[in-house]
Amino acid sequence: MTSHRRAPPAAILLLSLALAGCTASRQVAPAAQATTSGWALAIHGGAGVMDRETMSADTQAAYRAALQAALDKGASVLNQGGSALDAAENVVRTLEDDPLFNAGRGAVFTAAGRNELDAAIMDGATVKAGAVAGITGTRNPISLARAVMEKSPHVMLIGAGAETFGQQNGVEQAAPAWFFTERRWQSLKRTLAERGLPVPARPPGVGPEPVPVAKTDQMPEDRKFGTVGVVVRDRAGHLAAATSTGGTTAKLWGRVGDVPIIGAGTYANDESCAVSATGTGEYFIRLGVAREICNLVTYKGLSLQQAADEVIQKRLTALGGDGGIIAVAPDGTLAWSFNTSGMYRARQSEGQAPVIGIFRNEP
Ligand code: ASP
Helix, strand or coil, rough: CCCCCCCCHHHHHHHHHHHHHHHHHCCCCCCEECCCCCCEEEEEEECCCHHHCCCHHHHHHHHHHHHHHHHHHHHHHHHHCHHHHHHHHHHHHHCCCCCCCCCCCCCCCCCCCCCCCEEEEEECCEEEEEEEEEEECCCCHHHHHHHHHHHHCCCCCCCCCHHHHHHHCCCCCHHHHEEEEHHHHHHHHHHHHHHHCCCCCCCCHHHHHHHCCCCCCCCCCCCCCCCCCEEECCCCCCEEEEEEEEECCCCCCCCCCCCCEEECCCCCCCCCCCEEHHHEEHHHHCCHHHHHHHHHHHHHHCCHHHHHHHEEEEEEECCCCEEEEEEEEECCCEEECCCCCCCEEEEEEEECEEEEEECCCCC
């Protein structure tokens, strides 16, 4: 078979080198961390308005400890030779079970007072993906997403059908009370009051509202954010991405965010990169953020950090969107970029010390 591919003319090569140089000079995000072998892992726990002065030392310490625990979980899977996919699922399960984050237990509420959860997982080696949306009765939506990927002929299942599929495939169920936290309920009440909307009845099984309601300073931007995500490169060089969320506080019935939309909030391909996003999902869907970053790496020759900054610092910001991403390249290079004042984040490469941050002006 004859190949019709030709080497690009020198002028095009020069132009793309110049473009890459321009983007590099405008970089504003923290430097990427590269590795040539071994595993690499990055985690986010949501992005938003985060202020060092107003977040108490205890709250900061709680988030840093939770991120460290999630890193440890991923590292232990990868140190035993586990796959990127297994590490990604296990890290997200840990974060879903932690009520600090807006995923699984601790998820935000819809305007109707329910937890409706979205999640997705993608395997860079096979470019297979599984996603679920509008989940109300599955303890770990990320495991349901993985079951969709591995045990169904589909990529995405939603609502009651997805729950039935989970029950049929032995995915652990949970009652509404499992997901409930008073902090998120109070956040819903504040948001509904601002919008002049009625407050729904408390979910079944959670009991009456405590009097007085405990005051918390946790996560200043309480009304949204706190989604969790992970990107992984395993020792074999395979990539995976996984993301899980309760969405945005007081979202309307049936609203689906970017997280389960493959290419928007979650994407992985061994040929280019793996990305997990967090932020106001509507913007991430419109820009196809995760896939766009990988496309810039593949087709424009940008470095992972340049591609992440191009999409987050320039395109997302220009559209008025807010949030950030974590990413990993096939060689294990890790990157993150966000245009909010903070993003709960952590990264580690095999044999190196972990880096954990909350506020913008950290490593
Ligand atoms: N991206 C999520 C959504 O829009 C929310 C978040 O990341 O905080 O559903």
